[in-house]
Amino acid sequence: MTTTTISPASRQQPVLRSVATGERVFTLPLEHGPLAPATARHTARPVLESWGLDDEQVYDALLVISELVTNAVVYALPPVVLHLYAAADEAGQVQVYVSDGGPQPATAAAGWQPAAPRTSTDGARPSSPPSPATPAPTATPAD
Template sequence: MTATTVSPGSGHGRSVLRVLPAGGRVFGLSLEHGPLAPATARHAVRPVLEAWGLDGDRVYDVLLVVSELVTNAVTHALPPVMLHLHAAVDGSGGVRVHVTDGGPRPGTSSVAGNWAAVRPEGEHGRGDVIVSALAGPTGTATGDDAALEGLIDHWADLGAA
């Protein structure tokens, strides 16, 4: 049996420890769709990664990818925003980050109150480059997958350290 951290779908920002059959470690967190979501995700994920035995450099890389994918979801997509991490049980340091959202928000760059749109141009627009530099394969799964039910899942693999 593998100790796994999973959050219930109902509690924003709360996670609970559960035991699941062997095969991997999983962490899930439902996030508020707003500017605090990236920080909330980082604060929740760090202790989980450390408990999984990842070294400091790997923790930093995963946190950066989490932050970028969550920021993109909040900036460019509709709610909900859900974060899931999957790690191998072999302790190799490999982690897959999933951020699922409600799909593209029409006119995101000009939406009044969009917190990213009001930032200076030099302060955004590099997320995809950062994720690509740190992660191996990346991708997107659409609502065509029955499990996603109309949502979009963006994922990035950070291979074994």
């Protein structure tokens, strides 16, 4: 069963603004759920293109956005908000930030449970290489 938490911040609309100095800022509140990375990518693409990034730069930025939003959804609490920033003097350079509500307890993050240590008796390889075998004593024939 998949659940999606919608925080009050995620009901807000994206904010795109230009600061008086020519800086461009984009803010997008996201739902804390499995659709957040896709929503972030689909919403950010036209913004990045309007800021003059070429196809390769847009692709790279969308990859970073997807990774950061995914990490925030999987490992942190809501709200998740995407922030993009482009300075007026840096053509093609965009800073990508994702804010979230802080870390979840380690075992609560996406149902993750630490694996129990495996020993060599249950089929796993030993953690260190075996020591060289001691040669068996050689038998000498009896006279």
